[in-house]
Amino acid sequence: MANVLHIVVCAGMAPDPLQTLEPTTGPNGPGIKNEMVLPAVLDPWAASALYEAASLAAKNPGSKVWLVSLGPKAKLQQVMMTVAQKVGFELVPVDGPIGGFPDAHATAAALADAIEAIPGLDRARLLVFGGWESATRGAGVTLQLVGERLGIVDQFQGVDQITLREDGSFEVLERVEGGKHQVSVCAGAPAVLGWATGNLPEPRNNPQVGMANMRTIMPALQKAKSVALEANGLKYVAVNLPRQQRETRVEKNLSAEEIAREIVEWIEKDNR
Amino acid sequence: MNSAAQTVEVDRQTMDVDIVCAGFGPATGGFLTTLTQAWSQNPADPAFESKVAPGMPLQVLCYERADDLAAGVSGVVTRAEGIRTSFPALDPAEVPMAAPIRQERVFYLLDPIGASRRSLTLRMGDFFLGLGKTLWVKDSAFELPWTPVFLHKHGGLVLSIGQFNQWVGSQLMASGLVQIWPGTPVSGPIFPEDPGGTKRAVAGLRLADQGVDKHGIPAEGYMPGMNVRAQLTVVGDGPVGAVGQRLDERFGLPAGHARREWALGMKFVIELPEDTALEAGTVWHTFGFPEPEIFGFLYVHPERLVSAGIFVPSWMGDPGRTVYRYLQHYIQHPLLWQHLKGGALRSWGAKSLEESGKHGEPFLAGDGFARIGEGSGSTNLLTGSGVDEAWTTGAQLGEAVLELLRAGKPFTQQNLSETYEKRRRASWVERGAREAENARNGFYGGFVRGLLGMGLAGLTGGRLSLAAHIPPAPKQIRRFGAYGKAGLKLREAAALAVADGRPLHDALMTARGWPEIPFDGRLLVTQQDALLMGGKVQAMPGFADHVLFLDRNRCIQCREKTCIAMCSGQALTLGDDGAPAFEREKCVHCGACLWNCAQSPDGERSNIEFVAGSGGLHSAEN
Structure with a gap:
């Protein structure tokens, strides 16, 4: 018999990585120039978690997926137009700031509060999903802190697969060094799973899914609770964007070995 | 073939809505803004009750092919009269990259290189201008002492359409009345059953199939495109949109109308050096260089950003229409380069412009549908203005729809003609179009x-x-000369192309005397780098190819292969069989291939079909 799950996916937004991102320092510390006007996407790691959650819910009838996301309402709304056609979920928006490097403790507190306030959420069926990493300013601890605040002790990171068993327990594959997976068995919900890439492709856009989602997304956005994230005295001395390089030229007569050697030299330039 | 595969009858999901729109650009923005502003003033107005979901507000959907509403392709200078009518309190500072126009100048550019193809008359003119080198020629440019009144955009704005679309879209969706879905190409209109074949009617839109291979054959994750049935279908998908094209095929154009005039606009968005002297709101129009037929522009946005680009028209008969290379020479003209040198490429994009104006106006309305924007022939060719006109036609349709909703009248051809078409005919858009005809x-x-x-x-x-x-666009392309000087240049170019693997048309420009581009990796970059650094071009997997060659033998026999020269994204290259090969992942959906084909099967239309597809530019700064 299938397990009925309540899956809460914590997903942040990231500036569309295809845009030109420019670091800047504002009154609140380092940030990205004009972030509010850059198109945003659902953080790709968290998006993997969302697709896995939807797939798991589909295999276990009666299950439900919530998407908890913190950001300015207008940005959330924009991102929902690209996400909501993919899988079914109920949005739990938290109207908060975007930009800069918010304190992970403050973010986790806001997310945990939002999760605890979800009506009808059954802790005995609760799986909290999120991204193991973030495409932008990932503190690497936010999801764990959410779990701690919710009192969930079973936590897994770098998850690529979850397999539910009939008795409610589940097997988890976590990424470890050497390209291998660590296999764990958990007695059951509640648990926190920080997803790596998972195994699912990005779902196709389904207009009917989009229409169904929008019936709850728009009212939820209108009622979104506002939060202010406290800096808690946190200060960033400096931040850097990943170095980007691109060099192109046409070569018709180089051998594969010569091309490979040049590429290795090019990569190693950064390490010298 | 894609179009054939999409006609295969499969079980398709169907959804009923009140109003469905194809394409989200300025025209649809104007339409939806007019609708939502009225609804916001009185949400309880029974006129806004849905017919398909009683008790609910109107169900209004808009589908856009681009993966984001901000992934537009154009920077513009506009009088913004229609836009300001919709937003009387518009503060340009609210819209990123928008600036009020402060200065407009027009320059005739001389050719400092000596490679452009100038007629004897023009050479004589250049000679006389050159005599006054220090008096009236500066930086190889002659500034017109006055700007013709029809070119003036006094009181207008410099805009990034990408940013403007995003700004409009966020306001529309915040209203709660409309849903705008990006990343969703529309394959064509749904026509109601019509045994007599006499009705000019549309019953909705069919979305593109997903989970298909490049030929449109169902593959892993196949999802047939949904049928979205609507009482009113608003067609605002631009000059090369799939819906507009299918309507023209089915209904034809009004007597005496034809779509034969086109241009490709391509531009860079450049971050200027810190010590730039160019002020936001500066607008330059240029002509004369890199070829006499190529018009150019430079618009300065706030925060040291500038749009610089060119328009290459279909009436430039030369088959070597290598737009990207021309753009690189354009920005290096001394008049511009003194400001742009040391700048960095921020964005890049291209789009086809439908330049037939009134000559190409389609039927504006039928039973259950209306056409707005550039695809409806609204662009003013004299003033070089299209965005404000497009916006206004959308707003006019919005007012017409409100009138019909409040009167409880259906969206018939007659009712839409008496409301939308009547408004349009009586407006400044029509007057301008007539003047420019x-x-x-x-x-x-x-x-x-x-x-x-x-x-x-x-x-x-x-x-x-x-x-x-x-003449029809295919006939406007001159044939490559096989003999004489032209033939020699062509053979020289072919040898150069074989020697270093570059495209033939690029080599032809070198053979014609254009200097090689001194790539600097920041602003002067290869076309492939411009795709990634500037346009951020990508395409979602699971969609079919959207550029189709109707008769490959014609392509193989074609000497000109102008489609390859003109392809903005180098998505068309010469295939092994001598026909163009298409890579949809590199396509920016400019639609230039559609009208840059010298091989017409019937003397009028192109041997290339441009259908619904996914992907394209992703830069939000265009």
């Missing part, structure tokens, strides 16, 4: 004659103009 005719008799014709039409409000026979 024949303004560019002269260019079919040469560049100088074209300038005279444009001036004549502009200064007489369109009452006087030059007559011209405008």
Whole structure:
């Protein structure tokens, strides 16, 4: 018999990585120039978690997926137009700031509060999903802190697969060094799973899914609770964007070995 | 083939809505803004109750092919009269990259290289201008002492359409009345059953199939495109949109109308050096370089950003229309380069412009559908303005729809004609289009004659103009000369292309005397780098190819292969069999291939079909 799950996916937004991102320092510390006007996407790691959650819910009838996301309402709304056609979920928006490097403790507190306030959420069926990493300013601890605040002790990171068993327990594959997976068995919900890439492709856009989602997304956005994230005295001395390089030229007569050697030299330039 | 595969009858999901829109650009923005502003004032108005979901507000959906509403392709200078009518309190500072126009200048650019193809008349003119080198020629440019009144955009705005679309879209969705879905190409209209084949009617839209291979054959994750049935279908998918094209095929154009005049606009968005002297709101119009037929522009946005680009028209008969290379030479002209040198490429994009204006206007309305924006022939060819006109046609349709909703009248051809078409005919958009109707005719008799014709039409409000026979776009492409000087250049270019693997048309420009581009990795970059650094071009997997070659033998036999030269994204290259090969992942959906084909199967249309597809530009700064 299938397990009925309540899956809460914590997903942040990231500036569309295809845009030109420019670091800047504002009154609140380092940030990205004009972030509010850059198109945003659902953080790709968290998006993997969302697709896995939807797939798991589909295999276990009666299950439900919530998407908890913190950001300015207008940005959330924009991102929902690209996400909501993919899988079914109920949005739990938290109207908060975007930009800069918010304190992970403050973010986790806001997310945990939002999760605890979800009506009808059954802790005995609760799986909290999120991204193991973030495409932008990932503190690497936010999801764990959410779990701690919710009192969930079973936590897994770098998850690529979850397999539910009939008795409610589940097997988890976590990424470890050497390209291998660590296999764990958990007695059951509640648990926190920080997803790596998972195994699912990005779902196709389904207009009917989009229409169904929008019936709850728009009212939820209108009622979104506002939060202010406290800096808690946190200060960033400096931040850097990943170095980007691109060099192109046409070569018709180089051998594969010569091309490979040049590429290795090019990569190693950064390490010298 | 894709179009054939999409007609395969499969079980498709169907959804009923009240109003469905194809394409989200300025025209649809104007339409939806008019609708939502009225609804916001009185949400309880029974006129806004849905017919398909009683008790709910109108169900209004808009589908856009681009993966984001901000992934537009154009920076513009506009009088913004229609836009300001919709937003009377518009503060340009609210819209990123928007600036009020502060200065407008027009320059005739001399050719400091000596490679452009100038007629004897023009060379004589250049000679006389050159005599006054220090008096009236500076930086190889002659500034017109006055800007023709028809070119003026006083009180207008410099805009990034990408940012403007995003700004409009966020306001629309915040209203809660409309849903705009990006990343969702529409394959075509749904036609109601019509045994007699006499009705001009549309019953909704069909979305593109997903989970198909490049030929449109169902593959892993196949999801047939949904049928979205609507009482009103609003067609605002631009000049090369799939829906508009299918409507033109089915209904034809009004008597005497034809779509034969086109241009490709391509531009860079450049971050200027810190010590730049260019002020936001500066607008320059140029002509004369890199070829006489190529018009150019430079618009300065806030925060040291500038849009610089060119328009290459279909009446430039030369088959070597290598736009990207021309753009690189354009920005290096001394007049521009003194400001752009040391800048960095921020964005890049291209789009086809439908330049037939009134000549190409389709049927504006039928039972259950209406056409707005550039695809409806609203662009003013004299003023070089399209965004404000497109916006206004959308707003006019919005007012018409409100009138019909409040009167409880259906969206029939007659009702839409009496409301939308009537408003449009009585407006400044129509007056401008009439004035501009024949303004560019002269260019079919040469560049100088074209300038005279444009001036004549502009200064007489369109009452006087030059007559011209405008051939179909395929016939406007001259054939490569096989002998003489032209033939020699072609053979020289072919040898160069074989030697270093570059595209033939690029090599042809070198053979014609254009210097090689001194790539600097920041602003002067290869076309492939521009795709990634500037346009951020990508395509979702699971969609079919959207550029189709109807008769490959024609392509193989074609010597000109202008589609390859003109392809903005180098998505078309020469295939092993001698026909163009298409890579949809590199396509920016400019649609240039559609009208840059010298091989017409019927003398009028192209041998290339441009259908619904996914992907394209992702830069939000265009």
